[in-house]
Amino acid sequence: MSRELHRFKGGVHPPEHKAESTSRPIHAAPLPKELVIPLRQHIGNPARPVVEIGARVLKGQMIAAADGYISAAVHASSSGTVTAIGLQPVPHISGLPDLCVTIETDGRDEWVVHAPLDYQAMEPSQLRMQLRDLGLAGLGGAVFPSAVKLDPGASRACPTLIINGGECEPWITCDDLLMRTHAGEILQGAAIMRHLLGSTTVLVGIEDNKPEAVAAMQAAAAGMDFAVEIVVVPARYPGGGAKQMIQVLTGQEVPSGKLPTDIGIQVFNVGTAYALARAVRHGEPLISRLVTVTGHVLRPQNFEVLIGTPMHTLITLAGERDGTTGVLMGGPMMGVPVPDLNVPVVKATNCILVKSAALFPPLPKALPCIRCTRCADACPAELQPQELFRFARAGDFGRAQEYHLFDCIECGCCSYVCPSHIPLVDFYRYAKSEIWAREKDKRAADLARERHEFRQFRQEREKREKAEKLAVKAQAARTHAALDQAQRAELAAAPAAEVTAVSDADARKALIAAALARAQAKKPDAAPRNVDQLTPEQLRQIEEIETRRAKIRELVRKPLESEQKNP
Amino acid sequence: MPSPFILDRSSVTQVMAWVLAALLPGIATYVWLFGPGILITLSLATVTALASEAAMLKARGYPVRPFLTDLSAIVTAWLLALSLPSLAPWWLIVTGTLFAIVVAKHLYGGLGQNIFNPAMVGYAVLIVSFPVQMTQWAGPHELTAAPLTLAQSAAVIFGGDVPRATLDAVTMATPLDALRTGLLQQLTIDEVMTHPIFGHYGGVGFEWLAGAFLLGGLLLWALRIIGWQVPLAFLAGIWLTAGFLNFFDAGRFGPPWFHLFAPSVMLGAFFIATDPVSGATTPRGKLVFGLGAGFLTMAIRTWGGFPDGVAFAILLMNLCVPLIDQYTQPRIYGGAGKEPRT
Numbered sequence: 001m002s003r004e005l006h007r008f009k010g011g012v013h014p015p016e017h018k019a020e021s022t023s024r025p026i027h028a029a030p031l032p033k034e035l036v037i038p039l040r041q042h043i044g045n046p047a048r049p050v051v052e053i054g055a056r057v058l059k060g061q062m063i064a065a066a067d068g069y070i071s072a073a074v075h076a077s078s079s080g081t082v083t084a085i086g087l088q089p090v091p092h093i094s095g096l097p098d099l100c101v102t103i104e105t106d107g108r109d110e111w112v113v114h115a116p117l118d119y120q121a122m123e124p125s126q127l128r129m130q131l132r133d134l135g136l137a138g139l140g141g142a143v144f145p146s147a148v149k150l151d152p153g154a155s156r157a158c159p160t161l162i163i164n165g166g167e168c169e170p171w172i173t174c175d176d177l178l179m180r181t182h183a184g185e186i187l188q189g190a191a192i193m194r195h196l197l198g199s200t201t202v203l204v205g206i207e208d209n210k211p212e213a214v215a216a217m218q219a220a221a222a223g224m225d226f227a228v229e230i231v232v233v234p235a236r237y238p239g240g241g242a243k244q245m246i247q248v249l250t251g252q253e254v255p256s257g258k259l260p261t262d263i264g265i266q267v268f269n270v271g272t273a274y275a276l277a278r279a280v281r282h283g284e285p286l287i288s289r290l291v292t293v294t295g296h297v298l299r300p301q302n303f304e305v306l307i308g309t310p311m312h313t314l315i316t317l318a319g320e321r322d323g324t325t326g327v328l329m330g331g332p333m334m335g336v337p338v339p340d341l342n343v344p345v346v347k348a349t350n351c352i353l354v355k356s357a358a359l360f361p362p363l364p365k366a367l368p369c370i371r372c373t374r375c376a377d378a379c380p381a382e383l384q385p386q387e388l389f390r391f392a393r394a395g396d397f398g399r400a401q402e403y404h405l406f407d408c409i410e411c412g413c414c415s416y417v418c419p420s421h422i423p424l425v426d427f428y429r430y431a432k433s434e435i436w437a438r439e440k441d442k443r444a445a446d447l448a449r450e451r452h453e454f455r456q457f458r459q460e461r462e463k464r465e466k467a468e469k470l471a472v473k474a475q476a477a478r479t480h481a482a483l484d485q486a487q488r489a490e491l492a493a494a495p496a497a498e499v500t501a502v503s504d505a506d507a508r509k510a511l512i513a514a515a516l517a518r519a520q521a522k523k524p525d526a527a528p529r530n531v532d533q534l535t536p537e538q539l540r541q542i543e544e545i546e547t548r549r550a551k552i553r554e555l556v557r558k559p560l561e562s563e564q565k566n567p
Numbered sequence: 568m569p570s571p572f573i574l575d576r577s578s579v580t581q582v583m584a585w586v587l588a589a590l591l592p593g594i595a596t597y598v599w600l601f602g603p604g605i606l607i608t609l610s611l612a613t614v615t616a617l618a619s620e621a622a623m624l625k626a627r628g629y630p631v632r633p634f635l636t637d638l639s640a641i642v643t644a645w646l647l648a649l650s651l652p653s654l655a656p657w658w659l660i661v662t663g664t665l666f667a668i669v670v671a672k673h674l675y676g677g678l679g680q681n682i683f684n685p686a687m688v689g690y691a692v693l694i695v696s697f698p699v700q701m702t703q704w705a706g707p708h709e710l711t712a713a714p715l716t717l718a719q720s721a722a723v724i725f726g727g728d729v730p731r732a733t734l735d736a737v738t739m740a741t742p743l744d745a746l747r748t749g750l751l752q753q754l755t756i757d758e759v760m761t762h763p764i765f766g767h768y769g770g771v772g773f774e775w776l777a778g779a780f781l782l783g784g785l786l787l788w789a790l791r792i793i794g795w796q797v798p799l800a801f802l803a804g805i806w807l808t809a810g811f812l813n814f815f816d817a818g819r820f821g822p823p824w825f826h827l828f829a830p831s832v833m834l835g836a837f838f839i840a841t842d843p844v845s846g847a848t849t850p851r852g853k854l855v856f857g858l859g860a861g862f863l864t865m866a867i868r869t870w871g872g873f874p875d876g877v878a879f880a881i882l883l884m885n886l887c888v889p890l891i892d893q894y895t896q897p898r899i900y901g902g903a904g905k906e907p908r909t
Binding site for chain 1: 573581680794846896
């Protein structure tokens with residue numbers, strides 16, 4: 001416990017509001033009649049559906065398979081019948097509907113056959129594939145596929161493993177309750193992570209506003225067969241951010257644009273560690289999670305919720321109250337507004353925060369920036385938010401990028417402290433999306449330019465070839481005419497035949513030599529081509545390549561989206 | 568509406584209110600030393616500032632209430648009023664305030680947009696245009712007749728019929744004026760300092776006023792309304808420059824403590840140079856800004872045409888802010904710390 005703690009720069013300490021939801025025990029939310037399970041619940045490619053409408057599925061059965069390396073499978077949270085596969089509203093900042101599998105539950109909650117994984121005997125890559133197929137993704141909020149993060153890479157080891165129990169956002173307590181009640185399983189998860197990453201140091205960072213969780217984790221740590229250090233860190237938002245947790249525990253900074261693994265550290269949320277333990281020790285896929293339902297409800301508390309459960313059922317369970325002014329998924333600093341309460345709980349749903357005018361008064365109107373730099377003092381990325389704001393507002397995105405716009409983690413500290421009440425983070429999101437859009441346009445323009453240049457090149461080549469052909473033809477015609485003339489001259493000048501006979505013979509010799517030389521030059525062409533002696537395997541490969549190239553040509557010929565918009 | 572959904576309780580109004588509150592010790596000391604006339608100056612400047620602010624907001628099509636209640640116009644008015652001579656005529660006060668609010672603030676785009684500190688622009692315009700009226704300072708009560716009453720002060724300020732003798736009995740050269748005049752008469756510093764206006768550190772009475780501004784400034788620092796960089800660097804700039812000159816020729820350059828304990832310096836260091844809108848924003852930039860302003864203040868006092876140089880020094884440094892900010896960008900989290908390219 002004598003670890004020297006470091007400080008991350010910036011940060012704020014908003015009112016915590018944790019006590020509201022920690023006094024009640026965890027309740028299992030009842031099985032809903034219908035589960036709506038989005039196929040994109042993680043960062044990366046959305047999962048590919050592997051069931052059809054009308055199919056009966058069991059609890060824990062894979063309904064959509066991982067698509068590619070950065071992806072994760074999706075499973076049925078309970079048994080029942082697939083009634084629809086289509087677009088449904090989902091909790092996402094864009095507000096756009098997404099592909100979901102709808103399951104009408106049969107109430108039997110019948111499990112698919114599943115068995116523990118002998119992780120120590122398994123090949124690490126094979127184990128990671130299994131975890132991807134069990135749908136594991138980070139439960140701290142970013143939902144990055146865990147299997148990818150558990151790959152230390154070919155040459156790198158990951159000496160330090162950090163289990164993040166920071167939970168710095170106000171109102172949210174699901175990690176706190178999980179640590180209080182399932183400390184042992186969290187550390188079992190850490191043991192598996194340690195095995196996969198080859199870590200020698202295991203640290204658990206917990207903010208000092210969770211003494212019960214600290215005590216439970218310490219008790220569990222004492223019973224583990226490897227060293228785990230439970231470190232109490234000062235509560236300060238965003239201390240639960242991975243970069244900030246790393247800095248507080250180790251004093252190291254993750255270099256800009258790099259990953260924690262580049263400095264030999266990997267960070268997982270406590271919920272992810274718990275889900276990993278369930279997956280490996282029981283073979284259970286990720287089909288449920290703890291969700292804090294708090295704010296303007298009668299009984300703020302934590303629920304064990306099946307993925308796909310509609311959010312409104314949880315608010316009803318916690319006791320809906322009059323005067324609700326809106327609902328957030330996540331905390332007040334980084335949460336996302338939920339416009340439609342029929343949206344399902346997803347892997348990323350750590351909290352459902354119900355707002356009221358008293359708890360969340362409407363934000364005052366913004367005044368101009370007075371350059372007081374309180375935002376710079378609060379910025380954990382150590383940026384100059386007032387300058388980024390100036391550039392973003394002026395549309396000077398290049399300068400914004402030079403001032404490290406993309407190092408902004410959108411934690412909201414700057415907006416929180418701004419005395420002019422400027423929604424600074426909005427401006428950064430806007431600037432980032434503009435830059436992305438422009439880069440896309442630029443790529444399209446580059447492609448168009450290349451196509452144009454190629455077209456010009458081709459036209460010129462065709463022109464040249466035509467000209468050459470014409471020249472050859474003209475030459476031939478001229479030679480012909482010359483020959484005719486020569487013959488006529490020969491006939492007319494018989495007396496001179498003797499003299500010319502010698503030169504004629506010379507000319508014939510030269511002609512033959514030239515023909516031979518031409519034949520020699522042509523030889524490589526005439527010789528059997530290298531395709532003639534190929535194996536069928538190689539021929540198939542060539543054919544494949546040719547089809548691919550044809551496809552690319554097809555693609556390039558198609559008008560681009562941006563061109564269609566602006567004909 | 569996207570995140571975050573909560574705010575700290577701070578506001579521009581709150582920041583400005585604290586600045587005004589921190590000026591109160593200085594104002595109280597002012598009244599004690601030089602009489603209640605300053606209250607008239609402050610009120611007149613305040614009324615002028617609010618009226619012109621409202622008129623400009625209206626003319627520019629901005630909502631009047633949120634901007635009028637941000638108190639920034641009153642801060643400008645008070646800072647200008649405290650920089651003016653205590654017996655300045657009413658039209659001088661009104662002209663300076665109007666120029667500060669209308670030209671220096673609103674014609675540059677209003678709150679947050681002005682390149683120059685509005686109060687210092689107002690002051691600079693007045694001292695360049697009306698140098699004689701800008702010297703009408705009452706002396707401290709220790710050295711002059713009993714200070715003017717409120718009614719007498721009003722009479723002086725509003726151009727009433729005040730006997731010349733009464734006025735002469737209370738007005739006096741400021742310590743910086745006395746120093747300048749003395750040096751122009753080829754006196755040595757020691758000879759100049761025999762003038763009764765010179766007290767322990769600064770001028771008699773004036774040093775108390777400087778102390779009161781220092782106290783208010785420390786309050787702002789304790790409340791985190793201002794950072795330590797600008798005031799410390801500004802004072803260091805003055806002290807180091809004055810100390811350097813004094814070290815080489817104590818006969819021709821005043822002692823550093825005298826230069827430091829002037830009310831204008833303390834007001835400038837804690838209330839004017841710290842103006843966030845027209846000042847540097849980066850931590851290192853604030854140090855450069857403060858040091859530069861301190862050095863320029865001393866340069867103007869020593870070699871310039873005016874007895875004091877705080878206003879011009881700060882305006883000149885305001886001019887350098889974009890450059891300073893650009894070349895003092897701090898290292899970011901996980902960054903190599905390279906300055907952004909131009």
